[in-house]
Each structure stands twice: as structure tokens, then as C-alpha cells.
Amino acid sequence: MVTIKDLAKESCVSVATVSRVLNSSGYASRDVKRRVLEAAAKLDYKPNEVARALNTSRSNIVGVLVPDITNPYFPKVIRGIEDAAIRNNYRVIIGNTDHDAEKEMKYLEIFRQNNCAGIISATWSVSREHRADSRPLVLLDRVVENHISIESDNLKGGRLQAEHLIESGADKVLVVKGSSDYSSFNNRALGAEESLKAHKTGYDTLPYAHLEQMPDEARENFMLKFGGIICPNDVTACKVLKFLATRNIPVPGRVKVVGYDNLDFSEYVHPGLTTIEQPAYDLGSNAFDLLMALAAGEAVESRIMDVKLIRRQST
Amino acid sequence: MVTIKDLAKESCVSVATVSRVLNSSGYASRDVKRRVLEAAAKLDYKPNEVARALNTSRSNIVGVLVPDITNPYFPKVIRGIEDAAIRNNYRVIIGNTDHDAEKEMKYLEIFRQNNCAGIISATWSVSREHRADSRPLVLLDRVVENHISIESDNLKGGRLQAEHLIESGADKVLVVKGSSDYSSFNNRALGAEESLKAHKTGYDTLPYAHLEQMPDEARENFMLKFGGIICPNDVTACKVLKFLATRNIPVPGRVKVVGYDNLDFSEYVHPGLTTIEQPAYDLGSNAFDLLMALAAGEAVESRIMDVKLIRRQST
DNA sequence: AGATTGTGTGTAAACGTTTACACAGGTGAT
DNA sequence: ATCACCTGTGTAAACGTTTACACACAATCT
Numbered sequence: 001m002v003t004i005k006d007l008a009k010e011s012c013v014s015v016a017t018v019s020r021v022l023n024s025s026g027y028a029s030r031d032v033k034r035r036v037l038e039a040a041a042k043l044d045y046k047p048n049e050v051a052r053a054l055n056t057s058r059s060n061i062v063g064v065l066v067p068d069i070t071n072p073y074f075p076k077v078i079r080g081i082e083d084a085a086i087r088n089n090y091r092v093i094i095g096n097t098d099h100d101a102e103k104e105m106k107y108l109e110i111f112r113q114n115n116c117a118g119i120i121s122a123t124w125s126v127s128r129e130h131r132a133d134s135r136p137l138v139l140l141d142r143v144v145e146n147h148i149s150i151e152s153d154n155l156k157g158g159r160l161q162a163e164h165l166i167e168s169g170a171d172k173v174l175v176v177k178g179s180s181d182y183s184s185f186n187n188r189a190l191g192a193e194e195s196l197k198a199h200k201t202g203y204d205t206l207p208y209a210h211l212e213q214m215p216d217e218a219r220e221n222f223m224l225k226f227g228g229i230i231c232p233n234d235v236t237a238c239k240v241l242k243f244l245a246t247r248n249i250p251v252p253g254r255v256k257v258v259g260y261d262n263l264d265f266s267e268y269v270h271p272g273l274t275t276i277e278q279p280a281y282d283l284g285s286n287a288f289d290l291l292m293a294l295a296a297g298e299a300v301e302s303r304i305m306d307v308k309l310i311r312r313q314s315t
Numbered sequence: 316m317v318t319i320k321d322l323a324k325e326s327c328v329s330v331a332t333v334s335r336v337l338n339s340s341g342y343a344s345r346d347v348k349r350r351v352l353e354a355a356a357k358l359d360y361k362p363n364e365v366a367r368a369l370n371t372s373r374s375n376i377v378g379v380l381v382p383d384i385t386n387p388y389f390p391k392v393i394r395g396i397e398d399a400a401i402r403n404n405y406r407v408i409i410g411n412t413d414h415d416a417e418k419e420m421k422y423l424e425i426f427r428q429n430n431c432a433g434i435i436s437a438t439w440s441v442s443r444e445h446r447a448d449s450r451p452l453v454l455l456d457r458v459v460e461n462h463i464s465i466e467s468d469n470l471k472g473g474r475l476q477a478e479h480l481i482e483s484g485a486d487k488v489l490v491v492k493g494s495s496d497y498s499s500f501n502n503r504a505l506g507a508e509e510s511l512k513a514h515k516t517g518y519d520t521l522p523y524a525h526l527e528q529m530p531d532e533a534r535e536n537f538m539l540k541f542g543g544i545i546c547p548n549d550v551t552a553c554k555v556l557k558f559l560a561t562r563n564i565p566v567p568g569r570v571k572v573v574g575y576d577n578l579d580f581s582e583y584v585h586p587g588l589t590t591i592e593q594p595a596y597d598l599g600s601n602a603f604d605l606l607m608a609l610a611a612g613e614a615v616e617s618r619i620m621d622v623k624l625i626r627r628q629s630t
Numbered sequence: 631a632g633a634t635t636g637t638g639t640g641t642a643a644a645c646g647t648t649t650a651c652a653c654a655g656g657t658g659a660t
Numbered sequence: 661a662t663c664a665c666c667t668g669t670g671t672a673a674a675c676g677t678t679t680a681c682a683c684a685c686a687a688t689c690t
Contacts, residue, residue, distance in 0.1 A: 001372075001676090003675095003676055003677085004676065004677065004678095005676080013639075013640085014639070014640045014641075015640095015676090015677080015678095016639075016640065016641080016642090016678080016679075017638085017639060017640075019677070019678060019679080020638095020639090020678090020679090023678080025678090025679085026637095026638085026639095026679090027636085027637050027638050027639080028637095028638070028639085029637085029638060029639090032638080032639085046424060046427070046428050047428065047676085047677075048369075048428055048430070048675090048676050048677070049425075049428040049429050049677095050365055050368045050369045050374060050428075050429060050430050050675085050676080050677090051369050051645090051675070051676030051677040051678090052676080052677055052678075053365045053645090053677090054363075054365045054366050054369050054644095054645050054646065054647085054675090054676080054677075055644075055645050055676080055677045055678045055679085056645080056677085056678070057316075057645070059365060061408070061429075068394070069384075069390045069393060069394055069397070070390045070391055070394050070579075072387060072390075072579070072580070074390075075384045075385045075387075075389075075390050076385055078384060078409075079383070079384055079385050079411060082384070082409065082410075082411060083411075091408050091425060091429070092408065092409065093376075093406050093407065093408055094393075094397065094407065094409065095397075096394060096397060096398075109361060110364075110406060112361070113361050113362065113363055113364040113365075114364050114365060114376075114406070115363070115365045235580075235583075238580060238583040238584075239583055241583070241585070242582075242583045242584070242585055242587075245585035246585070264385075264387070265387070265550075265553060265580050265584075267557075268550075268553040268554055268556070268557045268584070269553075269557070269580075269583070269584050269585070270556070270557055270560035270561070270584070270585060272557075316646090318645095318646055318647085319646065319647065319648095320646080328669075328670085329669070329670045329671075330646090330647085330648095330670095331648080331649075331669075331670065331671080331672090332668085332669060332670075334647070334648060334649080335648090335649090335668095335669090338648080340648090340649085341649085341668085341669095342666085342667050342668050342669080343667095343668070343669085344667085344668060344669090347668080347669085362646085362647075363645090363646050363647070364647095365645085365646080365647090366645070366646030366647040366648090366675090367646080367647055367648075368647090368675095369645090369646080369647075369674095369675050369676065369677085370646080370647045370648045370649085370674075370675050371647085371648070371675080372675070
């Protein structure tokens with residue numbers, strides 16, 4: 001491994017000077033600068049990030065916490081973070097928490113042990129434990145008092161879902177709910193209910209978990225009471241679509257279905273899934289930008305990103 | 316941050332002794348052991364991984380290279396790696412290479428700068444550049460001479476696809492090919508063709524890229540020449556399914572479709588996709604185990620994992 | 631002329647570990 | 661009694677950086 005010492009020897013200056021030239025901090029004469037830079041190029045010098053992190057107590061690694069990378073919503077978000085990170089010469093360590101507070105804490109500890117520069121978290125119980133830690137933190141898709149967060153406009157998304165169904169002529173609507181642990185799911189349902197009430201459209205709500213455990217016969221009968229179904233995300237919507245197809249219930253003829261997320265494969269199911277697009281990738285890259293601003297001590301504000309309706313054949 | 320020095324002070328021994336106790340290396344009296352361990356518990360000491368990595372020139376981070384985490388096949392693999400890593404007190408840094416050799420090199424450099432313990436790579440051009448590096452390397456889903464690799468049995472998978480179609484009574488079969496840059500895709504097609512020949516079943520092959528750019532009319536007519544379609548992966552299969560549904564071609568009545576991967580959503584498309592399941596998660600965790608064995612200097616051999624047919628309604 | 635300021639460079643400490651080496655005391659064999 | 665060896669502990673160097681501090685010299689100001 002070629003170190004700063006090799007450069008010092010090669011260019012006949014001290015390591016301090018080399019460091020200063022490389023980081024453009026402090027003074028250096030034209031000639032010395034040239035010599036150091038040439039030596040660095042000649043020896044193909046790359047600074048050791050570990051040594052740097054040790055010295056400055058701050059690595060260029062950011063920790064990212066997600067419930068489960070296997071959930072198809074997250075890869076895009078992560079890719080957004082990763083790309084932004086690399087552009088800024090940062091790396092990303094991902095932790096899957098499985099909604100488990102203990103795993104979260106374990107990862108937080110790991111991030112600390114690695115002198116991570118900051119944390120982006122899409123899971124829920126962090127904030128309390130995080131208080132002991134002074135590392136910058138950006139919350140993704142969940143809002144907690146006194147923390148910077150970034151999310152998409154879930155209320156609006158919910159409203160769009162409902163309005164679209166109403167416009168498409170659905171008489172009575174079923175609002176399928178996601179896990180109530182997440183503010184994002186709650187807000188989507190809230191937005192939808194708000195619109196349905198405003199338009200005086202009849203509706204019912206039901207957590208997906210309940211729907212799933214109903215026997216097929218009962219589930220079919222229950223669903224047939226509605227002309228439109230609002231789902232908390234596309235995965236759920238696809239399961240609903242699948243069920244309806246299996247029971248030979250025409251979509252959108254008999255019942256219309258609208259999802260949320262606009263996952264890649266929502267385009268490929270049949271009928272194509274009408275859904276709300278959230279800018280998953282941008283959510284990730286903006287989260288990273290916020291984190292950097294935070295780390296730089298800038299005044300930053302939480303951000304809400306816009307969503308839009310994607311019309312397809314399921315409505 | 317509580318350091319080894321604090322422990323030394325607290326338990327009235329030198330830092331060297333503390334380090335030895337903590338790592339169970341070298342001697343230590345019963346009493347000293349107890350005092351150090353108690354101090355560590357009392358102060359909630361966690362070793363700083365950066366300092367350790369600097370000293371030993373080996374961090375407990377492994378680098379993972381994938382083409383694109385957004386490709387739905389990879390999250391499972393990565394999750395497998397991640398879980399195995401955490402179990403062994405390792406962390407994972409992921410790099411998306413987008414099949415770009417330059418990005419690969421950049422990530423390899425980054426891994427080096429971070430004193431990474433090893434590399435798991437699912438991309439193609441690494442091996443040549445890697446030679447300068449002595450870091451342990453495990454190749455995933457691709458085989459290269461003189462490198463340890465792990466993959467699923469693509470030849471067998473291809474055979475299973477073909478045999479199943481033949482059994483289901485498909486007269487003539489279309490083998491849709493994936494990118495020829497990947498040995499995995501090539502082997503799948505090879506296995507399929509092998510079986511088709513053995514059973515004297517007529518077939519044709521076509522890269523998916525070609526299929527995709529045909530006008531709808533022509534594509535329909537072309538597809539209707541076959542009773543069965545073999546796809547290189549589930550994403551492709553879903554696109555094909557979608558096209559057939561749009562053109563009102565009955566599946567499996569008129570044409571049967573078989574995919575490869577058994578992604579989560581393959582169960583939720585309609586009709587449910589018959590496919591080959593590869594153990595993505597286990598591929599990942601086994602890759603990590605191989606890497607550890609390699610790093611420990613053990614003699615390890617490349618591994619091939621079994622695949623199996625998942626029957627659903629598309630055939 | 632002397633004081634002040636700006637520029638350029640080196641010395642050495644620090645970050646938090648691990649580990650080679652030295653040394654001391656105890657045990658058992660000769 | 662001498663030697664060898666094992667056990668237990670401390671000192672200090674090393675890993676590759678950054679940076680506080682000191683110093684030297686030149687230019688500018690009074």
C-alpha cells in the first residue's frame with residue numbers, strides 16, 4: 001500500500017505538507033504542490049479512509065436503516081441514497097431491522113463503532129434511542145418531533161386514490177389499511193377517507209391483515225360490496241388483483257383497484273395497476289442531501305415530496 | 316466515547332492487558348479478567364472498529380458488487396449476504412455497477428481504501444482488475460477460471476423449464492434468451508436447448524431485446540407459432556404474460572409460459588407464473604460463508620446450488 | 631529601523647486499537 | 661542450585677492520517 005509517507009519521500013517534503021497539499025488546507029508553494037501531485041499520480045496514491053476516519057472521528061460512511069431490503073419499495077430508495085452518496089464520495093452500510101427495536105439498536109451501535117458520518121432511517125423506534133447519539137439523522141417516510149424527515153405527500157396520495165375512484169364512478173369504496181405503526185400508511189388512509197367524506201361517498205376501512213385471513217368465500221362476498229378498492233401499497237394491490245382474478249371478478253368492470261408506490265411490476269400485472277407514484281429514488285437521494293446539509297451544520301427543514309396518479313387499466 | 320484507556324484506568328491495568336482480555340489472546344489472571352470484564356460492562360464499552368481496522372489492516376466490512384440493486388432478483392441475495400455477515404459481526408457495503416467496468420474499478424478501489432476483508436461480486440469484469448489485489452473474492456452467479464464462485468444449477472434449471480413444457484404438451488417452444496454477457500443466462504438456454512433436442516421437440520431461440528422491439532402485430536404472430544415460451548427470468552416472463560393478456564391470447568390454453576427465479580410477485584401475477592426457483596437468499600449467505608473460509612485460508616471449492624420447478628397456472 | 635503580517639514548511643502528537651518485546655516471579659526438572 | 665519454561669503484566673511502537681504549534685523568511689507598514 002502506498003502511503004502519504006511514500007509521497008513525502010518521493011517529493012522531498014514532510015508528510016504534513018503532503019497532507020496539506022492533498023487536502024488543499026494551509027499554504028503550499030507552487031513548486032511543492034506540483035511535486036506532491038506528480039508523486040501522487042506517479043505512485044497512484046489513494047488515501048486510506050480508515051486512517052482518516054480514525055483521526056477525524058468521522059468516516060465517510062453513512063448508515064441506512066430499512067425494515068427489509070426485500071420489500072420491493074426499498075431498493076429504489078436505497079439506490080437513490082447510494083448514488084447520491086457515491087457522488088459525494090460517501091459509502092453506504094445498510095441494516096435490515098425487520099421492525100425489531102433490538103436490531104435497530106444493534107445497527108446504531110455498529111454505525112457508531114464505525115464512526116459513521118450520519119444515519120438515514122426508515123424504521124420507527126430509532127428516535128428514542130438515538131438521543132444519546134449526536135450523529136446527524138434523517139428520517140425517511142416517517143415523521144418524528146424534533147427530527148429532520150423526508151417523506152412523500154401521503155395525505156395527497158390518499159386523496160388522489162379516492163378522488164380517482166370517485167371520478168371513475170365507484171359507488172362504495174373499501175379502504176384497505178397498512179400497518180398502523182407507520183405514519184405513511186396512516187396518512188394515506190386519512191387522505192382517502194377525507195376525500196370520500198367530502199364527496200359523500202360511502203366507504204368502509206379494513207386492515208389488510210384482516211382481509212387476508214378471511215376465508216375465500218367470505219372475502220369474495222365482502223369485496224363485492226364495493227365498487228372500488230384502495231390499497232395501501234402496490235404489493236397489497238397485486239394480491240387483491242390476484243384474488244379477484246382467481247375468483248373471476250372482472251376488474252375494472254365489477255370492481256376497480258388502485259394501489260400505491262408504482263413499483264416496476266405494477267405495470268406488468270394484468271390489468272395494469274392504477275397507482276400513486278412516489279418518487280422513491282429522489283426520496284433517497286434527497287434524504288442524503290439533507291443529511292449532508294445537517295452534517296455541515298446548515299439549517300435544514302423537513303421536506304415533503306409530491307406524488308402523482310398513474311392511470312392504468314385496473315380502474 | 317469510552318475507550319480501552321478508560322477500561323485500563325477503571326480496572327487498574329495497562330491497555331495491553333485490557334486488549335488481551337477482550338480478545339482472549341495471551342495470558343491474564345482470573346482476577347484481572349474479572350476486573351476488566353466488569354469495567355467493560357459497567358462503562359458499556361464497544362471497541363472502535365475503525366481503530367482496529369487501521370491497526371490490523373483489515374476491517375470487518377465486506378464489499379458486495381451487484382449490477383443494480385433495483386433488479387428484483389438481487390435484494391434477496393443481498394439480504395442473504397447481510398444476514399450471514401451480521402451473524403459473523405461483519406458489515407456490508409454495496410456497490411451498484413450498472414455493468415460498467417469503470418464503476419466496478421472505482422468500487423474495488425473504495426473497498427481497498429476501507430481495508431475491506433473481502434469481496435463478493437455478481438458482476439462480470441472484475442476478475443481481471445482484481446488480480447493486483449490479494450483480497451479474498453467470491454464470484455456470485457458467474458464462473459471465472461481460478462476464482463471461487465457460487466451459482467445455482469442453471470443448466471439443470473434450463474432443462475427443467477424445457478421438460479416441463481414438453482410434458483405439458485407444448486408442441487413447439489420459443490427459448491427467449493437473456494443477455495449473453497452472463498454465463499447464467501447462457502447456461503439456462505443451453506440446458507433448455509439440450510432437453511428440447513433430446514426430446515426432438517421443435518424450437519426457436521431469440522434474445523428478449525429483439526422480441527421487445529418487434530411491433531405488437533408481428534410479435535403476436537411470432538409468438539403464436541409456439542405452444543410454449545421459456546423465459547430467462549421472471550421479469551421477462553411477466554412482460555411476456557402481460558403482452559399475451561393484452562392481446563387476449565389465453566395462457567396456458569393457447570400458449571404456456573415458464574419463467575426463472577421465482578420472484579415474490581411471480582405468485583401474484585395472473586395466471587400465476589410457473590418458474591424455476593433458485594435459492595437466492597442461500598446463494599447470498601453461502602457466498603459469505605465461502606468468503607470467510609477463503610479469508611481464513613481454508614481450502615474451499617466453488618459451489619453449485621440446486622434449483623427446482625414451481626408449478627403454477629401459466630403452464 | 632523595528633514591528634507586523636502573510637507565506638511556507640517541519641516536528642510531533644493525536645485518533646483507538648493490537649502486538650512485539652521485555653521482564654518478573656513461580657514451578658518443576660536436573 | 662541451576663536451568664528451562666510457563667504465566668502474568670507493562671512499555672512502547674505501529675497502523676496512516678490530520679493538525680496544532682513552532683519556526684523561518686519575506687514583504688509591508690509605521
